[in-house]
Amino acid sequence: MARFIIMALWLALLGSLACESEDSRPDAAVAADVSPGDGATDPMDARPSDADAGVTDAAPADASPMDANAPLGPVVVDISNPQPPPLLSDFRFFRLRNGVPDYNQGVVPYDLNTPLFSDFALKWRAIYLPPGSQIQFHPTDSFEFPVGSAIVKSFAIAPDLRTPEVDVRILETRVLIRYADGWRAFPYLWREDRSDADFFARGAVLPLTFIDPRGQTRTAQYLVPQRNQCFACHDQLNAEGGAFLTPLGPKARYLHRSFPYEGGAANQLTHLAGLGWLEGLPDLGDVNPAFDFSEVATTGTTGLDQLGLERAARDYLDINCAHCHNPNSVQGVTSQLFLSFDTTDRFRLGVCKEPGSAGTGSGGLRFDIVPGNAAQSILHFRMASETVGEIMPLVGRSLRDDPAVELIRAWIDGMAPEACD
Amino acid sequence: MIEPNVQKRRPMTRRVLCCLLPLALALAACGDDTPTEDAGTPDDAAARDSGPRSDAGSIDSGVRVDAGATDTGGSDAAADDAGPSDTGVPPDPFSRFSCAEVSGACLEFLPSEVGDLLDAVNGLSAPTTLVLANGRFALDNALTIRGASGVTLTGQGIDETILDFSSQTAQANGVDVVGDNFTISHLTITDSKKDGLRIETSTNVIVRFLKVTWSGGPLSTNGAYGIYPVRCTNVLLEDSEAYDASDAGIYVGQSINAVVRRNIARRNVAGIEIENTQFADVYENLAEDNTGGLLVFDLPGNPIVGRDIKIHDNIVRENNRPNFAASGTTVSAIPAGTGTFALASRRVEITDNTYENNNTMDIAMISGLAVSSSTGAWAIPLDQVVGSTAGLGLLTNETAVFNFRTEEIWIHGNTHSGSGTSPDGLDPVAREIGALISFLYTFPTDERPVDTYLYDGIGETVVPGTTAAGNTNNNHICVGSNTGATFAVLDLPKLADMLQGTPSVFPTTADIFRPGPPFTPFDCSGFTNGPIADLVLPF
Numbered sequence: 001m002a003r004f005i006i007m008a009l010w011l012a013l014l015g016s017l018a019c020e021s022e023d024s025r026p027d028a029a030v031a032a033d034v035s036p037g038d039g040a041t042d043p044m045d046a047r048p049s050d051a052d053a054g055v056t057d058a059a060p061a062d063a064s065p066m067d068a069n070a071p072l073g074p075v076v077v078d079i080s081n082p083q084p085p086p087l088l089s090d091f092r093f094f095r096l097r098n099g100v101p102d103y104n105q106g107v108v109p110y111d112l113n114t115p116l117f118s119d120f121a122l123k124w125r126a127i128y129l130p131p132g133s134q135i136q137f138h139p140t141d142s143f144e145f146p147v148g149s150a151i152v153k154s155f156a157i158a159p160d161l162r163t164p165e166v167d168v169r170i171l172e173t174r175v176l177i178r179y180a181d182g183w184r185a186f187p188y189l190w191r192e193d194r195s196d197a198d199f200f201a202r203g204a205v206l207p208l209t210f211i212d213p214r215g216q217t218r219t220a221q222y223l224v225p226q227r228n229q230c231f232a233c234h235d236q237l238n239a240e241g242g243a244f245l246t247p248l249g250p251k252a253r254y255l256h257r258s259f260p261y262e263g264g265a266a267n268q269l270t271h272l273a274g275l276g277w278l279e280g281l282p283d284l285g286d287v288n289p290a291f292d293f294s295e296v297a298t299t300g301t302t303g304l305d306q307l308g309l310e311r312a313a314r315d316y317l318d319i320n321c322a323h324c325h326n327p328n329s330v331q332g333v334t335s336q337l338f339l340s341f342d343t344t345d346r347f348r349l350g351v352c353k354e355p356g357s358a359g360t361g362s363g364g365l366r367f368d369i370v371p372g373n374a375a376q377s378i379l380h381f382r383m384a385s386e387t388v389g390e391i392m393p394l395v396g397r398s399l400r401d402d403p404a405v406e407l408i409r410a411w412i413d414g415m416a417p418e419a420c421d
Numbered sequence: 422m423i424e425p426n427v428q429k430r431r432p433m434t435r436r437v438l439c440c441l442l443p444l445a446l447a448l449a450a451c452g453d454d455t456p457t458e459d460a461g462t463p464d465d466a467a468a469r470d471s472g473p474r475s476d477a478g479s480i481d482s483g484v485r486v487d488a489g490a491t492d493t494g495g496s497d498a499a500a501d502d503a504g505p506s507d508t509g510v511p512p513d514p515f516s517r518f519s520c521a522e523v524s525g526a527c528l529e530f531l532p533s534e535v536g537d538l539l540d541a542v543n544g545l546s547a548p549t550t551l552v553l554a555n556g557r558f559a560l561d562n563a564l565t566i567r568g569a570s571g572v573t574l575t576g577q578g579i580d581e582t583i584l585d586f587s588s589q590t591a592q593a594n595g596v597d598v599v600g601d602n603f604t605i606s607h608l609t610i611t612d613s614k615k616d617g618l619r620i621e622t623s624t625n626v627i628v629r630f631l632k633v634t635w636s637g638g639p640l641s642t643n644g645a646y647g648i649y650p651v652r653c654t655n656v657l658l659e660d661s662e663a664y665d666a667s668d669a670g671i672y673v674g675q676s677i678n679a680v681v682r683r684n685i686a687r688r689n690v691a692g693i694e695i696e697n698t699q700f701a702d703v704y705e706n707l708a709e710d711n712t713g714g715l716l717v718f719d720l721p722g723n724p725i726v727g728r729d730i731k732i733h734d735n736i737v738r739e740n741n742r743p744n745f746a747a748s749g750t751t752v753s754a755i756p757a758g759t760g761t762f763a764l765a766s767r768r769v770e771i772t773d774n775t776y777e778n779n780n781t782m783d784i785a786m787i788s789g790l791a792v793s794s795s796t797g798a799w800a801i802p803l804d805q806v807v808g809s810t811a812g813l814g815l816l817t818n819e820t821a822v823f824n825f826r827t828e829e830i831w832i833h834g835n836t837h838s839g840s841g842t843s844p845d846g847l848d849p850v851a852r853e854i855g856a857l858i859s860f861l862y863t864f865p866t867d868e869r870p871v872d873t874y875l876y877d878g879i880g881e882t883v884v885p886g887t888t889a890a891g892n893t894n895n896n897h898i899c900v901g902s903n904t905g906a907t908f909a910v911l912d913l914p915k916l917a918d919m920l921q922g923t924p925s926v927f928p929t930t931a932d933i934f935r936p937g938p939p940f941t942p943f944d945c946s947g948f949t950n951g952p953i954a955d956l957v958l959p960f
Contacts, residue, residue, distance in 0.1 A: 202543060203562055231599065357751070358750060366749055
């Protein structure tokens with residue numbers, strides 16, 4: 001699904017001249033007014049409006065520097081300043097064209113085999129490297145990025161996610177900058193008129209109503225994380241026990257997939273290496289790709305045997321859970337439940353494991369995974385729940401990711417039954 | 422926009438005015454040295470309260486998105502309009518403590534400045550004191566502190582400064598901290614969806630004059646923990662209060678070096694818990710009206726093996742609240758009426774405490790295998806062990822140590838009265854130990870109070886021979902001189918088998934070992950490898 005969306009967006013980009021008028025359409029179903037710059041309104045106080053009332057775009061597409069057709073100057077990443085620039089446009093990573101990022105020279109978009117679920121938000125990811133610098137390949141960990149590089153991830157929603165390219169609305173852009181002493185995270189919230197995005201440390205909860213990819217109307221309590229909440233996922237411990245911020249997605253196994261570049265589709269790893277951006281890429285055959293979750297998202301789990309289910313489920317858990325549920329995490333390690341794709345200890349994976357402090361999250365169940373019985377498994381229960389206090393992951397999900405829950409259910413139900421005690 | 426290196430933000434101006442203008446009028450209203458009536462919390466700690474300080478503060482908060490929208494201009498006006506008394510002096514929002522008393526970087530916040538507060542805590546990069554005014558701060562997300570060392574968060578007093586998280590829409594903690602040299606004091610945290618205060622992976626942590634509660638009373642839907650330092654080193658938790666937590670009110674978990682003193686825990690499932698913690702001094706606390714009062718335990722397989730826990734001079738009474746934990750949680754297995762248990766614990770000294778009217782029993786010593794019978798679950802891979810296991814003599818194999826045993830427990834000098842009269846046998850599924858005790862002491866005819874100290878006997882070579890010579894004491898359980906105490910050694914597996922057999926047999930107290938003083942062979946004193954050393958925190 002993700003690949004389909006990206007392709008659709010890319011096609012829209014190619015045809016942007018023809019589509020210019022789309023931006024004047026009303027955004028019918030995006031109910032939240034997320035404007036931080038709207039007079040006296042507190043940005044934390046996102047005002048829901050009736051879904052059918054229609055919020056007309058305040059500005060035409062070319063009303064701001066971000067939408068201008070003049071060439072962007074070179075990207076600006078000032079690592080001598082630990083403070084973020086006040087405006088996202090100050091970086092010159094991209095500007096919006098028909099509501100979609102149009103990346104600057106030196107900024108390359110990418111996608112992941114299995115993405116983190118964020119209440120159905122659409123995501124656009126890109127890498128910026130300073131001219132002449134390179135990313136260092138790593139077989140398992142996140143790649144090592146050069147000082148001065150950036151990872152730019154934007155979140156968007158559309159009124160009807162069955163047609164995500166229609167009236168897509170960018171919400172926020174999260175920027176990771178590689179300083180000499182490590183990564184720093186800078187969240188930006190887009191103004192309602194999408195003229196620019198402001199640095200936004202305090203976070204917000206946005207009620208968003210939209211139609212999900214299966215046609216159901218959903219209302220998310222969409223979390224724009226406060227800056228410190230970046231650490232909830234991105235902080236890991238090094239061998240000495242010190243915490244450091246790290247990107248999560250740019251790993252070999254998640255990048256090993258095709259992307260529809262302007263010049264044609266190509267494998268992302270090969271493409272980056274071809275640009276001279278990626279050093280140390282081995283033969284592609286030696287890199288195991290993560291499961292392409294878009295298959296499950298679009299067609300469900302019916303075509304998968306137990307091995308396929310296992311692989312898909314473990315990769316989903318890896319990208320959605322293991323940033324906390326791993327032995328080197330800052331938060332989550334207390335659970336001693338480790339959901340990385342390469343966890344081999346079945347007890348640590350949750351099999352017949354009782355949680356230490358799940359609280360109401362246990363749902364009255366005893367074990368994280370009861371093989372053969374998803375209905376008795378806390379892992380499944382917490383992923384399926386939309387009740388505060390039960391939901392996992394704790395950050396960034398208020399809605400159930402239905403295809404993923406079906407995947408986890410099929411995986412656990414397909415295990416050889418075991419009576420835990 | 423918050424400028425770098427600003428030490429006193431705008432609210433300071435109002436505060437200075439407050440204190441300068443009406444010198445001739447009502448000085449008491451804003452005199453910082455004048456004793457105030459704020460919630461009865463001692464004020465003498467204020468001066469030493471502000472924690473680590475520095476004059477090198479810089480605020481990395483970046484840009485104000487909503488310039489003017491929630492800024493001090495509007496709220497100042499509102500406050501001024503609302504406030505003037507006949508004397509023209511508005512109530513001092515910083516009646517106990519203000520930035521005027523701080524030499525380093527310091528920021529003040531009114532309840533109307535929640536957005537500014539969030540901007541500030543999300544941009545801290547240097548030691549900073551955050552002073553919250555009197556009043557209720559409404560937050561719909563956690564108040565997070567990350568990365569900066571030396572942050573102090575302080576209010577005007579318990580129930581004077583309230584952080585209200587009732588509008589949270591996600592399962593977030595209230596105050597959520599990762600940062601060394603952190604101090605929190607003089608405020609109330611209420612209605613967080615998850616833990617009230619969670620401090621994780623931090624060194625040198627001080628919590629004092631803090632109250633955590635949930636406004637709906639004790640409900641299973643409340644957040645789990647009230648005050649929860651976890652994976653911390655050097656914790657001082659004192660003069661604080663926790664109510665209504667659906668798990669533990671005060672929970673020191675997986676930490677090394679913790680002093681827990683003069684706190685109050687009421688109406689929680691577990692009042693005070695010391696879990697997988699090494700070197701804890703727990704004293705002068707009150708645990709009352711919880712399901713279980715003051716508990717010491719290890720979780721299966723957790724990398725920090727609990728040890729050296731001294732529990733003294735506490736009051737543990739009337740912990741008879743029906744268990745309201747969500748079913749399936751670990752604490753849902755605690756029988757109502759539990760004073761203390763030491764579960765999967767070692768080197769625990771329980772002395773000079775007062776236990777009263779805990780209806781199931783005052784102190785139980787239980788092997789981890791009684792709650793999780795698979796020894797494999799208690800394996801800690803050798804390369805994951807955190808902290809010191811030297812001298813513990815833990816069960817081990819080539820790859821792991823195991824922490825299920827309860828051994829080296831020393832109970833002496835305690836005073837007991839009124840407990841064990843009505844054990845919680847209501848739910849043999851969720852709380853089988855409670856049900857077993859209830860059967861044992863109340864069926865069919867042998868009705869008597871449950872013995873003060875119950876030891877499950879798991880791990881003993883011979884148990885429970887009804888004569889001293891018939892019992893071993895492999896686990897070095899030492900019961901010294903106490904007031905009003907009796908002691909019994911159960912054989913939990915055997916008793917459970919009797920009950921669950923076909924036909925089932927009701928065990929009675931005749932089936933267990935109930936020695937009188939001096940409780941031979943349990944009449945030892947101290948620990949095999951020397952006493953618990955006095956704990957001195959480095960601050």
